[in-house]
Amino acid sequence: MRKKRPYFPRKNTHKPGLSSKPDLFAIGTIRVHPRGFGFLVPEDRPKFPEDIFIPRHRTKGAVDGDRVEVLVFTRYVSEKGPEGRVEKILSRGRSHVAGTIVYERTKGKTHAYVPLLGKDSLMSILPTDERKLVVGDRIHIHVLDWGGKNQDPLGEMSGYIGSISDPSCDIAAAIEEYDLEEAFPESTLEEARSYGTSVQPKEISARTDLHELPCITIDPETAKDFDDALSLTKDKQGHYHLGVHIADVSHYVRKGTSLDEEAQERSNSVYFPGKVVPMLPHELSSHLCSLKPNVNRLTVSVLMTLDTNGDLLNYEICRSVIQSKKRFTYEEAKEVLDGKKKSPFAPALHLMMELCLLLKKQRAARGSIEFSLPDIQIRVDETGVPQEMHLVEYDITHQLVEEFMLKANEMIATHLSKEGKPLTYRVHEEPNPENIKEFATLATSFGFPLPSQPTNLELQTLFDQARESPFGQFLATSFIKSMKLANYSTDNIGHYGLCLEHYTHFTSPIRRYIDLVVHRLLFEPVDPRVDYNSIALKCSEKERLSAKAENAVVLLKKLRLLLTTQKSDPKKVYPAVVTQVKPNGFAFEVEAFLYEGFLFTDRWSPKYHSGEKIEVKLRTVDLITLETEWDLAL
Incomplete structure (x- = not known):
């Protein structure tokens, strides 16, 4: 008998064509792609459940982050879904941007390449007596005029970041470019410091004492913010007793405090090669909240009993105190599982692998799709110069942590849904x-x-x-x-990728504000003054912005490393695979460092097809626009 999939509404049942519905107006934030087109993220999600596609010629000069009013063409639905045009720019999302000088004194003007404007538009920079600007200077820019059809945007330098040739400035430039906050207000730091450096006895007395549980953490080697710890035992009946223990950030970050306001404004931590811009001050994120080994830590524990098939029998949620017994890196845990390294926690790790495989089997049976993709890791020195990059395989140690986090998130979402709480769900629409x-x-x-x-x-x-x-x-x-991208919403449409009816984020409150909100819903009365929908929208937008910032810095570090390699070995050849063929050339992927490039060809060039293996050589790198040119290695 075919197992029934969980039901959740389809949001993409539209077909391209005409409709008799009248056009509507939507207000929201526009997200503009470097190629010029954009998507409106509507504020009224119940009325506009999908992002609205805005063609390049219909953005009306809006730039990424602007709040706009859009006319939605409900009488015509394109293959990209709902489509519209910007009618009015209600407010600009930015007054300051980051840019890099590309032309000096062209017709009496200095020009800057501003990533926010895309590749086809430069910003004129007023002359300044403060500094003589040269090509490659990265600067803070105060925008004076966003320009129009026949007028360049205009700005003035408000600060100097550094030169494009200086890798130590890469993150500072990204922080400015993507409007991130690094420094904390003194009031926020004072609140964080007021909790001291260790858990106090009076904080423990009202909690469930789980000191004796064999809790461990498994994280990347460079991690400092340990959100989660795991414990697992198996009884004589073959039942698994799984504990997912999450840092109790809500104990320290109270509603209405400076800590809370700053965390909500940031919404998440941002991870760059060699540096983290944290959501919470280091006194909390890297110390008092971090589940370090052999010290008392306040946690929210989800204690689950699962049967021999991995089905949930019962659960308990409690505020607890634990002591992590061991801090594993993924690499170390893998060595123990492979028998290459001895550890007293080897039986626990093998038991975790056993339960992980059961949960993966369950997930596959309900239709969840797993990719097991590797990630790229770039190591930089203290000056930001990239030293090496390598692929991090998504091995069994990563999988077991993920499976247990997924289970805890699902269980918390189901629990709060049954209680009728106004939950901020993690939702994922079905694809077009x-x-x-x-x-x-x-x-x-x-x-x-x-x-x-x-x-x-x-x-x-x-x-x-x-x-x-x-x-x-x-x-x-x-x-x-x-x-489509997963996001946060109070409208529970389910999670397509995981094939779940109820899902939320609960397991990373040190680095995600949504998780902190969910923790409060577990133990505090619902506050009618809290606008959960606005929180969901803001956290979704901040998540996208942070991902853009992270990806931009990673790409720049990749290109710096490519450039260094080219200087030392100009004839270096890279194996690649053709991924897409177009009339003017073809796209390819260099799998060794997850880089996608494009090679232009003419009608006399040999014909290539998707999937064909080739070898390419780097010709040029533009660190300002993050573009490369390649040749075939013949």
Whole structure:
């Protein structure tokens, strides 16, 4: 008998074509792509559940982050979903931006490349007596005029960041470019310091004492903010007793305090190579809240009993105190599981792997798709110069941590939903059918036949088959790009990727504000003054912005490393795979460091097809626009 999938409403049942519905107006924040088009993130999600596509010629000069009013063409729905045009810019999202000088004194003006404006628009910079600007200078810019059809945007230098040739300025430039906050107000720091450096006896007395549980943490080697600890035992009946213990940040960050206001404004921590811009001061994020080994820490514990199939039998949620018995890195835990290193926690790790595989099997059975994609890790020195980059495999140690976090998040969401709390859900809409159709065509061109509207089982079979091929990583990444982004919402439409009806984020309150809000809902009365929908919208937007900042710095570090390699070995050849063929050339991926490039060709060039293996050589790198030029290695 076929197992029934959890029900959640489809939001993408539209088909391209005409409709008799009247056009509507929507207000929200526009997110503009470097190529000029954008998407409106509506403030009224119940009325506009999907982001609204804005073609390049209909943005009316709006830039990323502006609050705008958009006319939504409900009488016509494109393949990208609802479409509209900007009618009015209600407020500018920024008054200051970051830019890099590209032309000195062209027709009496200095110009800057401003990533926020895209690649086709430069900003004129007024002359200053403070500093003679030269090509490559990265500066803070106060925007005087955003320009128009025949007028460049205009700004004046408000501060100097450094030169594009100086890697130590990369993160400072990104912080300015993406409007992030690094320094904390003194009032916030004072509140953080007021809690001292250790848990006090009076804070423990009213909590469940879980000192004796064999709790461990498993995190990246460079991590300092340990949000979660795990414990697992198995009884004579074969039942698993899983404990997911999360730092009790809500004990320290109270509503209405400076700490809370600052955390809400930041919404999340931002992770750059060699540096973190934290949501909370280091006194909390790296010390008092961090679940370090062999010290008392205040936690929220989710204690679950699961049967031999991994099904949940019962659970308990409590405020607790624990002591982590061991801080594992992913690499160290993997060595223990592989038998390369001895540890008294080896039985616990093997038991965790056993339960992890059960939960993965359950997830696959309900239609959840797993990609197991590697991540790129870049090591930099103290001056920001990239030293090396390597792929971090998504091995069993990463998987077991993720499975237990998923289980805890699902359970908390279900628990709070039953209580009728105004939960901020983590939701994920079903993909646009047209996008899935395009992906099916792509997969078929790589030798993995797929129907135009595949089931989740057919998709998972494809990814399993492609995983060991040269194209597995690219196909998985392409499918992820074809899906809509997950976000936060008080409207529970379910989570497509996980195939869950109820899901939230609970397990990372040190680095995500939404998780802190969820913790409060567990133990505090609902505050009618709190606008949970606004919090969900803001956290979703901040998450996207932070991801852009992180990706921009990672890309710049990759290009710096490529440039260094080219200088030492100009003839360096990189194996690559053709990923997309166009009339003017083809896109390719260098899998060794997850880089996508494009190689222009002419009609006399040899013909290439998707999936073909090639070798490429780097020709030029532009660190300002983050663009590269390549040649075929013949």
